Amino acid sequence: MSDSHLLSQTANLSTDVPAFSRGTKLEGRLSTLELFWRDHYDWLLEKGYQLRSRYRPDWKPSWEGTGKLRFNYSDNVHPTHGSVLDAERSSDGELLMLKRISKSLHPFEVEIGQLFSAKPLADNPQNHCVPIYEALQTPDDDNQYILVMPLLRSFDHPRFDTLGEAVEFFRQIFQGLQFMHQHHVAHRDATKLNVMMDARPLYPERYHPFMPWRTLDLSRHASHYTRTQKPVKYYLTDFxxxxxxxxxxxxxxxxxxxxxxxxxxxxxxSDACDPFPSDVYTIGNLVKTCFIEGVELDSVGQGFEFMKPLVADMTQEDPSKRPTMDEVVTRFEQIRKGLSPWKLRSRVVKKRDSYVDGVFHGIRHWRRRLVFMIQNVPPLPTP
Known part of the structure; x- marks a missing residue:
């Protein structure tokens, strides 16, 4: 069975549309948070990064005078947070993400990001810190920087297809936090919003950065492969x-x-603490809330019982009783080695899936599962 045929089977794997806020602006107007990007459009273009047409100084809404709804036009889409924006690299057309930061508010973000983005650390496969391609100091404010990074998306969208895909996610984020700790860096905010995925291998066509369930031009649903077919890398972000x-x-x-x-x-x-055990707690709590308990609306809650003992230790109330990240990685490797290929190929079930959804996803999953077994596709999708 060809990749294109399997892609058509997996296009409906992620039917959930992530929350997307349209903000509080009037039609055809930029919000006050977007004005910064408009005012720096020409400067960024000189630096080799082109923003969408929405941020050109002479922008006029493309839907004006057409009689059509503005929601069908890509220049209507704006970010949910004014500090980040997508851009296209002029040299090769690659979609990137720009992040505006204040060095007085976050004095170490540039330094730590560049530490892990420079050789030799950047070449280490255990490094899962988001690469910083460039740190641009704005010409009108010495305190303000723009970080240039790869375009990433939420680690859990599209949804995980198999337990093996989730196990590989655990391996990467545990390893990534261990790598930071081994270099004496505490993340201090290793939570769901700051663990992301480079999803480029999954998508044969580019998706829209702020409506990632749609293609870049918003014309259709963005079809994708599964992580088993096209392994991905996960990153810790926001330092x-x-x-x-x-x-x-x-x-x-x-x-x-x-x-x-x-x-x-x-x-x-307490008023003060050691941030390293706190990191262990937050990354353990991410696994607990998003996979084991499934307390969030879009979470799962079945099949991950094998992670409970380790996560329970990682989230103990007494920080001194939590394992270090070195110990977490060692214990996790023993857990991973004890999982059979059959278990790893099992389908990830969401608590909120209806009976009909379960049957629909189950049939498609079994079809893919048989094909992957015949083709000897590994159940652990390591990039």
């Missing part, structure tokens, strides 16, 4: 709260700075 320490200064004691996960026990019981 705005991250800190780097000297080896002799460990374990550090830092004032509490809450990230996306407000449930870290030590945040409510």
């Amino acid at each position: 705005g709260l991250s800190r780097r320490y000297k080896p002799e200064d460990r374990p550090p004691l830092e004032d509490i700075i809450e990230g996306g996960d407000k449930s870290v026990p030590e945040f409510s019981t």
Whole structure:
């Protein structure tokens, strides 16, 4: 069976549309947060990065005078957060993501991002820190930088097809956080929003950065392969709260700075803590809430019982009782080796799937599963 035929089978694998906020702007107007990008359009173009037509200084909405709904036009789509925007690299047409940061608010983000993006660390396969291609200081504000990064998307969209795909996700994010810790860097916000995926292998056509379930021109649904067919790499992103320490200064004691996960026990019981065990908690809690318990609307909750003992230790209330990331990776490897190929090829079931959805996805999954077994496609999709 050809890749194109399997692609047609998997096009409906992700029928869930992620939440997308259209903001509070008037039709045909830029929000105040978008004005920054319009004002720096020409400068970024000189640097080799072209923004969408929406941000040209002379932009006029393409739908004006057509009598058609503006939602069908790509220049109507805007980011949900004013600090990030997509761009096209002029040299090769590659879609990238730009992130605007204030160095006074996040003094170490550029330094830490560049640390892991430079050789020799950049070439290490254990490194899962998002690459920073370039850090541009804006010409009108010495405190302001624009980080140029690959275009990434949420790690769980499209949905995981097999347990093996999720196991490979666990391996990469555990390894990535271990790599940061081995280089004496605490992430301090390793939560769901800051764990992302380079989905380029999955999509034969480019998807829209802010409507990723659609093609770039919004003309149709963005068809995709499964991770088993086209393995992907996951990245830890957003080093705005991250800190780097000297080896002799460990374990550090830092004032509490809450990230996306407000449930870290030590945040409510003390004024300062060691951020490394807190990292262990947050990455363990990500696996717990998104895979084991399935407490979120778009989460799963069946088939991941094998992760419960490790995750329970990672999320203990007493930070001193949590394993280090070295210990987490070692224990996880033993867990992974104990999973049979049959288990790894099992379908990921979402709690909210209806009976009809379950039957529909189940039939398609079994068809793919048989083909992959015949073709000897590995159940662990390692990139």
